[in-house]
Amino acid sequence: NAGVTQTPKFRVLKTGQSMTLLCAQDMNHEYMYWYRQDPGMGLRLIHYSVGEGTTAKGEVPDGYNVSRLKKQNFLLGLESAAPSQTSVYFCASSYSPSRPYGYTFGSGTRLTVV
Amino acid sequence: AQKITQTQPGMFVQEKEAVTLDCTYDTSDPSYGLFWYKQPSSGEMIFLIYQGSYDQQNATEGRYSLNFQKARKSANLVISASQLGDSAMYFCAMREGWGNQGGKLIFGQGTELSVKP
Numbered sequence: 001n002a003g004v005t006q007t008p009k010f011r012v013l014k015t016g017q018s019m020t021l022l023c024a025q026d027m028n029h030e031y032m033y034w035y036r037q038d039p040g041m042g043l044r045l046i047h048y049s050v051g052e053g054t055t056a057k058g059e060v061p062d063g064y065n066v067s068r069l070k071k072q073n074f075l076l077g078l079e080s081a082a083p084s085q086t087s088v089y090f091c092a093s094s095y096s097p098s099r100p101y102g103y104t105f106g107s108g109t110r111l112t113v114v
Numbered sequence: 115a116q117k118i119t120q121t122q123p124g125m126f127v128q129e130k131e132a133v134t135l136d137c138t139y140d141t142s143d144p145s146y147g148l149f150w151y152k153q154p155s156s157g158e159m160i161f162l163i164y165q166g167s168y169d170q171q172n173a174t175e176g177r178y179s180l181n182f183q184k185a186r187k188s189a190n191l192v193i194s195a196s197q198l199g200d201s202a203m204y205f206c207a208m209r210e211g212w213g214n215q216g217g218k219l220i221f222g223q224g225t226e227l228s229v230k231p
Contacts, residue, residue: 031217040123042205042221050216058218090159094217103149103219105159 002026006091006106013081013113021076021109023091029104031094032074034058034066036087037108043090049074081113116141116210120222127196128230134181135191135225137206147209148189149219150180154202162204165189193227201229 007022023032030051035043045058047066055066063085065077074093078085091106117140127133139148150162165173165180173180181190193200206222 033216033218035221040223042118042120042223043207043219044221045218048216048218056216088157092159092219096217102217103161108157 004091004093004104004106006089006109008109009107010110011112013078013111015081015083015113017081018077018079019081019111020078021089021091021111023074023076023093023106025072025074025093025104027093027095027104028071029093029095030071032068033092033094034064034074034076035090035092036060036085037090038087046076046089083113085111086113087111116143116146116208116220118206118208118220118222120206120225122225123223124226124228126228126230127193127200129198130195132192132194133196133227135193135204135206135227137189137191137222139187139189139206139208141187141208141210143210148180148182149207149209150178150189150191151205151207152200152202153205153224159205163191196229198229198231201227203227 004025033048034046037043044060049055049068052071067075089109094102119138146167148165152160163175163178165182177194179192203224203226205224207219210218
C-alpha cells in the first residue's frame with residue numbers, strides 16, 4: 001500500500017546511545033516532516049524538508065539531526081539520546097500542503113530512553 | 115508566531131448526542147488552512163476535515179462539521195450523533211507557510227473525547 005512507512009516501530013535506547021529513525025514514502029511527495037508527540041503537548045515539529053537535499057529546523061530541533069539525501073527518505077538521528085527524548089515520533093509527507101487531504105502520516109515510532 | 119489552542123483536555127458525551135470540540139487559532143497570515151485529526155488508541159493520525167481561510171461555507175464531512183468563525187479565530191469541530199468508535203484524541207491543526215516555507219502543520223494540545231454508552 002502506498003503511504004508513509006516508519007522504521008522501527010518501537011525502540012528502547014540507553015542514555016547516550018545513538019540511533020536513526022527512517023521515514024520512507026512512495027508517493028513522490030516533496031515535503032516531509034518529523035514530529036514528536038508528548039502527553040498534553042500535541043505534536044511538535046522537529047525538522048522538515050521541502051525537497052531532496054533540503055532540511056530546516058522546526059519548533060524543537062535540539063538534540064536531533066536530519067537528512068534528505070533521497071526524495072523518498074527522511075532520516076531523523078539522535079546522536080546522544082537523553083531521557084527527555086522519550087516520545088512517540090511521527091513522520092508525515094505532503095505533495096501539496098494547500099490541499100485538504102495533503103498530509104499523510106506514518107504510524108509512529110515509540111522511543112523510550114532509559 | 116502562529117498558535118493553536120485547544121482548551122478542553124478531556125470531554126465526555128453520551129452516545130448519539132452531538133459534541134463540540136473547541137479550537138482557537140492565532141495568525142497574521144490572511145491565507146491559512148485548518149485541519150482536524152482523530153487519533154484513536156491505536157495511534158494513527160486520521161484526517162477528518164479541512165477549512166480554508168477563504169472558504170465561504172463551513173466544511174462538512176459526514177457526521178463532522180467545522181464551525182468556522184473567522185472574526186473570532188475559532189474552528190470548532192462538531193460531531194453529530196456520537197458513536198462509541200468516536201472515543202479518541204482529537205487534534206486541531208493549522209498550516210503555516212507555503213512553498214519553500216514548508217507548509218508546516220502546527221498542532222493544538224488535543225482533546226480526549228470519551229463516548230459513554
